Amino acid sequence: MRKRFAEPKDHWNWPIKVTHKQGVRCGQMIWMGGQTDTTAEGIVNHPGDLARQTANSIANMGRVLGEIGCDFADLVKLLCFYVNDGGVQEADVLAMIAAALPRDARPAITLVPVAWLCYPGMVVEIEGYAMRGEDDARLPRSYADGTGLSPLPPAFAPALRCGRMIFVSAQSPVDAAGHLLHAGDIVAQTKQVMQQVGRALGAFGADYDDVVKINRWYVGAGKVEDFEPAALACAAHFKEPGPAATGVPLPRHAIPGQQIKIEVVAMLGEDGQRLKRRHVWPEGLWDWTIHLPYHHGLKCHDMIFLGGQVSLNQKGETIHVGDMQAQTRQAMTHIGTILKALGADYRDICKITTVYAGKCGYDELHENLSVRSSFFQEPGPATTGIPLPVLAYPAMSIEIDAFAMAEPDR
Template sequence: MRRHALQAGHWRWPIEVGNSQGVRDGEMVFVGGQADLSPSGEVGHAGDLCAQTTAALDHMAAVLVELDADVNDVVKLVVFYRDRGDADEAGLLAAIRARFPDALPPALAAVPLPSLGLPGLEVVIEAIAMRGTSGDRLLRTASNPEGHWDWPFSHGLRCGELVFVGTQMPLDRTGGMCDPGDPVAQAQINIENLGGVLAGFGAEPDDVCRINTYYLGHGTAKDWAEAGRIRGHAFTWPGPVGTGVPVPALFPDGLTQRQEAFAMIGADGVRLARTALRPEGHWDWPVPVNFQQIVRVGRMIFIGGQISAAGIAEVVHPGDLSTQIHECLGNIEATLKAVGAGMADIVKLNVFYKGGDDPDELYRTLSICDSWFEGPGPVITTVPLAKLGIEGLEVEIEGYAMAD
């Protein structure tokens, strides 16, 4: 049975949209991007990262409670924060860690960005939690390889058949940077680090269902392709879905990419049967890779980042945000149909759109996405980017669905 946490008594957007703050389906709980916003959509504590972090986490906790879960059920966090070159990421992560008293903290991905869609907004936090359908706590195990650097969160966390891998970076065990500024060498190190985390659960790279890469780039296919070949061939065919997100700067200096991943493995360690495919006639990547457009394992469906393109990443409707959003969602619908699912099965969307601090861009993006859903919709996190991965792109949308 699917349940939705709506916006009654919570912060709201100042436009009428039907997306949910949280969605629960069985043991899975998805919480959309939470921010320090008022019931009328106004930014609170403008420019104050510390105060906004507290408010966003309070909102997240309220959504979890509405869906009969709490912060100790959180298995994965993604934190988008504004970075003007002076952000204290270590302090931010320490403040977030203090809100999770469990000895096994969730996995976490941290993403610095120049803007978050609204003037004065400093942080947006989304979450995935897992709680037994009868209210019982679910067993969790962590993987923190000996060769990994100190990190206040779990490098990897397993709950049931799901494995959540937090931010992986090309760092050594002391936290020192490996091969500064070299995207190809760092891509290889990241994949090796990912493999080390997975091995702690008896899993392998080919158990990965999704890999997301936040890479230093300025909106060209060349930026993506430099390290994309390494990532794309780290998995045997058919590989996982992937989303590549270009960012203008990463912390610390010399870092060219951060990655996060999701994997699934059977309770007995056996590889789970999966459907991984590219629908016939779908767009393809600018360089040969083993990534797929959609992966389904049981009821879980992972939708890779969809763009408005045809053929070999030829942009369709360049520069037209509204039309590209419809194209992306149409591509998502096509991928879902290929694995026996539909738009009503979507539980979560992440919308990466070309934008900055202009509220009108954000609200237009939300409104168009909302038009594709009836009744309570999925959770939606909107993320503005200075550039998308290919010239002419205005938006990329990834998602999760659950279907019988």
């Protein structure tokens, strides 16, 4: 499919040469890599200042949108990673983002608290997705009213539908007043959150069977026993073959006692009919330590979603232990294998989102960024790279999500 790429003049950039671009427009979708308050030479502006970095990151996003003929009114989803040592309230972060957005923007949103970001002094990174018609016409959208969902300020949508796409903001286990439910119990919180996800989907006539991608952000220390109980509680809501899935451990959530939040993307025909999809699990690919209904990749209409790809074997054991570059190559190779099974390749990728086990530092990011970038020809997809203390399984160094687009199957 034809693509347009955004790389605004004098925009922030990485201090190493990469193939990635700031934004990609393909079909009705616009994909933007994580935007930061950084110079064209890769130096962080306003170190440690969350409010100023947030405002400037959103301003940078506006420049990316403008480069490919869009604006903030086209936004459908924001994913915000922000540094939180336990002293930052989500309501304050939401207020900062809302203050930077124009009134005609009302995207779904997910906030992910992290211990640090990739470069010293960086405290926020925000990626975004937007939609506009291929004829440049605005696309109508509808919104869930928020009843029974995690409360959000009016600037954000608890869930929205645009065309075939449904974006559900990350749901937290809280009541209408924002009070935490089932403190410290990750299984009960997972069940609560999935009920909320079901309500959000139901607002558009959709259900769990329409989900194409699910992300779980859970509190964990990189142990199998952290991953499995909530993974099974979440998976119980899906038939096999299920959606593409990613599960990422965090040191904490903003509310003490909160163990998990979950976001989903779903697709439903504009006539309300379920859309056909094709799932793949190529022979020889890695597996989890428990049986889950998810598949490594699926194609629905012109959209391709991959679950987070890692360097594991078929028993859920890490391979290439201690070698970030080898694990990155292995994950990227898996991505190519899955795309091939769906009739696509690396050229069809529009966006990758990477989490990696590492500390804050230029070298930590560049060690895997340079490998990821090498799999793409210029101009390459949008990208985001987020360091975390640990990942889901012991000795796992990297996990890479990929979103691609290709002509619908006949």
